[in-house]
Amino acid sequence: MKTQMTTRRAPLRLSLGRFITFATLGFAVCFYGIPLLWLFIAGTRSEASLLTDPPFALGTWEAFSRTWANLTSYNNFQIVTWATNSLIYAVGGVLLSLIACIPAGYALAASEFPGRKLILVLTLIAMITPSTAVVLPIFLEMNLLGLNNTYAGLILASGFFPFGVYLAYVYFSTSLPKGVMDSARVDGANRFTLFTRIALPLAKPIIALVAFFSFLAIWSNYFLAFVLLSDDQLYNLPVGLTALVSGSGALSNLPSNDVPIKKPEVVLAAILVVLPVLVIFLVAQRFVRSGMLSGAEKG
């Protein structure tokens, strides 16, 4: 009530403030929204329409299906191979990260043992260090082990997800019912039974959260995949996308060649990289909120 009255008493200054606020927020909507909106519309347009029509002209179903056919059939359905690879890396990597993160987070949260503090510190360092910093060292190591250019190499490397361990650790240290745990221990349950009977049934939200973040990290991994994989049959979608562009020169505005990959096909391939994440974002926004909060705010 009080605020509304003050608002009315000083209309001029506040309305200027409101104007600036809404103008800034509106400008930001354009900055964040327009490129994304354009991308999805451009997927339906032909090359000629992209170059001559206004930026937001809608395409046609016919143009879209021709682009789709060009893209999917190009080079013996290579993009299908890449999409399948992306799925293999994602499923394998997410499963591995769950197998590693959930029990580890539980052990760190539920018990005291020698070496615990060291593991926690190493986990935090590994989590704060950008994953791009260790890509070349991992390449040098994989070269030593002969795991370059294998599904296993990339899956193993992407299963290492210290942020997931930290999330699970924070989750278990705040949500395990101490009373239940204690009485179960008195009844003679060992740590492993405690984990499988009490902690795991409570862990659904954290499993989903860790799976969500590790999927995002793995699906969009370009640098590591690019460095580890040189066989184009093993590429994931982000690396495939760049191979498609550099192989066709579709973005270079040079005189055209007879490769069927033009701008619309590149747009569509980029949509394939973006769309799964976009859908998951829209479905699981609250995960992001809670997860990022515990990653950046708890302390």
Next chain:
Amino acid sequence: MSIASTTTHSAAEARDRARRAKRKGQRDTRMSYLLLAPYLLLLMMFGVFPVAYAFGLSFFDTIEMVFWGLANYDFVFQDFRIPASVANVLSFVAIWVGLTMVGVAILSLMLDSIGRRAANTLRTIYFLPGAVTSSAIVVLWLFVLDPSVSPFQPVLHAIGWDTRADVISGIGLAGIFAIMAYFSGSGGWIVVFGGALSSLPAEVMEAARVDGANRFQLATRIKLPMIWKSLVLMGILSFAGGLQLFVEPQLMGLAGPQFAQNDWSLNQMAFQYAFRMGDFGASAALSTLLVGASIIIALVIVFATKFYKLD
């Protein structure tokens, strides 16, 4: 559990109990390590070992496999491209961190001052570009920066930029990479700060309002100081991430050979050493320096701040 009786047995009982507890403790330790085993294996394989291996390798001539001390580091520091890439990366980081801190703070505070439903919708819009990652960011922005197809065509033409080369030289590479990274990365932070701001104590806000603070004063005098530490953490994390820049410059060549920037950033140089020159030792030396910088930043965050829960 009963308190031990004061009979002659008590000493023996206590000893017995201590032994049992110790055995149980050892069993617990073993069980904890069993639960940790898969993670520890990965931590060794992809955290500790690669860093240690690169560190070790950096002291060897990897072509002849002989120890040669600091020669790789010397080689890296003598490379005329290194000072240029240091300058490049620092200018990128300066623009990006500045953009992120100012942009995220302003947008978060403004969103907190408008209606909840509108704010949530806008937050979602700001957040969605986070789905555009790695190579897709570069591909999308190569379109957006090309006046012949760009959705911002009218704006670019109005400024007088008619080709992609005009736009790129007009904004500058560091600025372009910063815009790309900000476009994809800032929305997530805006969501985080939305949560942080909405959980600030309501009494404080009410008290400030009663004292006659307007929205602007509320935002700058009350809310901003309360989220300041988190903003600084975001800045430090962005700084650490920015030092490792690779994808954006590496993929500029997609726009054509005249746009290629193969030795623009430090990580690209480390990549060049390993892949173009086959000199793993030099690559290891530069990687070690880059990882070292990240680890020092991480240590500062872990031990000098209370952002992350250690116990």
